Each structure stands twice: as C-alpha cells, then as structure tokens.
Amino acid sequence: MIPFVINELAIPANLAAEIPPGSSPSSPAADFIEMTRVRNEIEAEMVGSDDLAVEPGELLPGWLDHYSPKRLFVARVDGRIVARGIHEAQSGDSVRSAWLSVEVLSAYRRQGIGTALHRRVAEIARSEGRTVLQSFVLHVLGGGGERIDSPTGFGSVSAHDDSTRFLLSHGYRLAQVERMSRLILPLTFGLPSPAPGYDLLFWRGPTPAERRAQLAVLHAGMSTDVPLGELDYEPEEWDATRVKLLDERTVGDGRRMLTVAARHRASDTLVGFTQLSVPVDDARAVFQENTIVVGAHRGHGLGLAMKLENLTELRQAGGAFRHVYTWNAEENRHMLAVNEALGFEPVGYSGSWRREL
Ligand SMILES: CC(C)(COP(=O)(O)OP(=O)(O)OC[C@H]1O[C@@H](n2cnc3c(N)ncnc32)[C@H](O)[C@@H]1OP(=O)(O)O)[C@@H](O)C(=O)NCCC(=O)NCCS
Helix, strand or coil, X not given: CCCCEEEEECCCXXXXXXXXXXXXXXXXXXXXXXXXHHHHHHHHHHHCCCCCCCCHHHHHHHHCCCCCCEEEEEEEECXXXXXXXXXXXXXXXXXXXXXXXXXXXXXXXXXXXXXHHHHHHHHHHHXXXXXXXXXXXXXXXXXXXXXXXXXXXXXXXXCCCHHHHHHHHCCCEEEEEEEEEEEECCCCCCCCCCCCCEEEEEEECCCCHHHHHHHHHHHHHHCCCCCCCCCCCCCCCCCHHHHHHHHHHHHCCCCEEEEEEEEECCCCEEEEEEEEEECCCCCCCEEEEEEEECHHHCCCCHHHHHHHHHHHHHHHCCCCCCEEEEEEECCCHHHHHHHHHHCCEEEEEEEEEEEEC
C-alpha cells in the first residue's frame, strides 16, 4: 500500500491576490490550483477529452457559495495531490442529505485512498445529522458489457467501471441517470418566430436589478420542477439577494454568462430563462446552465425559442465556439426534445447514486 496523507484545504478568497510571483507552492491558492489540475485530469480521462476542464478561477466562485457550503479534502502522496474528496450540503435545518464526491488519479487507485476520503466526508455528514448520502458521477463512455438500469426506467450506466464498483462496494444504489449531450456549432438553421404574447429578453453578465426577484422564482423552480429520480432534494430558497450575490460571485470568474428570459407581456413577468456559461478562449467548450419554463407557460415553444436566441447571441458576440455541453435527466423528455431539435447528441451518461447513512 502506498503511504498517503489526507488534509482539509482552506478555500482561498481570491487566487490572484494570494499567489505572489515566485511564492512557495504551499498556500491555499496554490493548493486550490493543484486540486483543479487533478480534477481536470480525472475528468479528461473519463470523458476522453479536455472539453470539461475548468480554470481554478472559474471553479472558485462555486466554492465560496454560502448557500451550499462545501468542504474540500485532498490526499497527498510525497506532497503531491493525487485525490480529492468533497462534502456539500444545501443549507437549512430540514436538509436530510449531503452530497459527496471522491476522485482519485487513476495511477493511485485500489490503494484505499478513495475509501479513506469517503470515510472523512461521510463522518462530516453523520456529525451534521444527515441521513442520506448522494453522489453525482460521470461514468466511462462506450464499451459493451453489463449495465445497471436507472430506477426511473430511463438510462443505464456501466456495471464495471471504477465508479460503479466503488459506489456499490460502499453501499450506494443508482437513483437517476443523466445524459451528457454535446452540440457542435455553428447551428445550421435560424430563429423561429417567438410565441405570441411573449418577448425574449437578453442580458450578458449580472441580472438587471428590476428582474432579480422574478429570476429568483425561476431559480427556485430549478430545484423543484426538474425530474429528480430517487434523489433526495429540498426545495432551494431563492430571493433577489441570492441572485445578486450569485451574479457578483460569477462576474469575477473569467467566464461570461449569457441569459435569455421569456417575458409574459400581459403580466410583465419572467416565465422562463436559459443561460450559457462562455469561456474567454473560443477553443474551449461552452456550458449550458439552467433552463426552465414555469408550468403554466409550457407548450408554447419557449424552451426552444429561448435556447436558440441565446445561441444566436453567442454567435453574434464573436468567437468561433465549437462545442456546447449540457446535462439532462434521461427521463426529461421535454428538455431532451428541445436539445435534440437544436442538434445536441448524447456523448455520455452520469449517474446519481444514494445510500442511507
Ligand atoms: C471510484 C474511485 C474514487 C475509487 O478510488 P480508489 O482509491 O481506487 O478506491 P479504493 O482503493 O478505496 O477502493 C475501495 C473498493 O472499491 C471497489 N473498487 C474500486 N475500484 C474498483 C475496480 N476497478 N474494480 C473492482 N472494484 C473496485 C473495491 O471493492 C475496492 O476495495 P478493494 O480494492 O479492497 O477490492 C476512483 O476510481 C475514481 O476516482 N473514479 C472516478 C471518480 C468517481 O467515480 N468517484 C466515485 C464517486 S464518489
């Protein structure tokens, strides 16, 4: 067995300010940067490309989000980070579940590192009174062989990859399968006419102040109106302040957020929105973020219209972006139908797993 040491990392408030040129490589910022490299390396191996790689500065805002507090552990071998473990929970007293993630560089697997990190993270969940542990994991693409079906009846994951073997050995069961899809740009068709009675609003970066409260309602819907399979998830609490804080955090992450919202003209209310997170470098992938249309306004083509509008804004903003990635529950037929109409194609599957503590 290889000797390893597990430490909790302090999350740096700011990366640039904390690493003066030539500084020693052991500061919260330097550790965070090294952790990001390990994360990217593990993900690239599973996806087969660097498309999902993120810069440390892009990752950091999520770690500073007090609405879903996170703790970060790393395992080191000879001083070098080779694995990470994450504990994350929604804030709120009634929350029963915690999310965790354990990732180990492939050269260091089957040495007990994953189990040791899992133990640390599960201890936190237990000490905070959580009764359910959940984990969202990418599964290796392709390959034949035995599969495990989602309990929703839609989708499956390989029964034999490292993730599945590890999770089964730790008492987890599959709760849902998500499809990872990729759209290759440019689009080959134009905009449909907007549905009568609705306008599409577009903004880049922070939400206009007068729309924050309405956007908060839509964000809350993302935690209640999307299919959750057998996952345990509390409705999120959103208000205008949370939207403002989210915008403030993400404005410094080096990516641009493009938002299209659908406005119901008669009530001047936002009834849906969709977002694209765009990197500076157009050789990198664009990520599709939230998309929702509230129940009473579904069936008017707003989902497709909003997404098309945002992809058009992306093209008009310049750059030769090639790839957009999105994740959707495999049973979410309405969203998948919109994405398929745009030209998204499945490139992989993620599993959401759970176990009782
Ligand atoms: C899953 C992962 C974290 C396991 O890390 P690890 O350090 O190899 O885990 P451990 O050495 O503690 O393995 C614990 C047990 O899991 C099972 N296991 C793990 N990988 C396995 C494999 N390839 N085949 C069969 N069983 C496996 C075994 O029961 C193993 O115990 P054993 O080695 O005594 O037989 C690692 O493969 C990884 O990072 N995968 C990508 C990310 C991921 O899927 N994370 C899981 C979600 S939290």
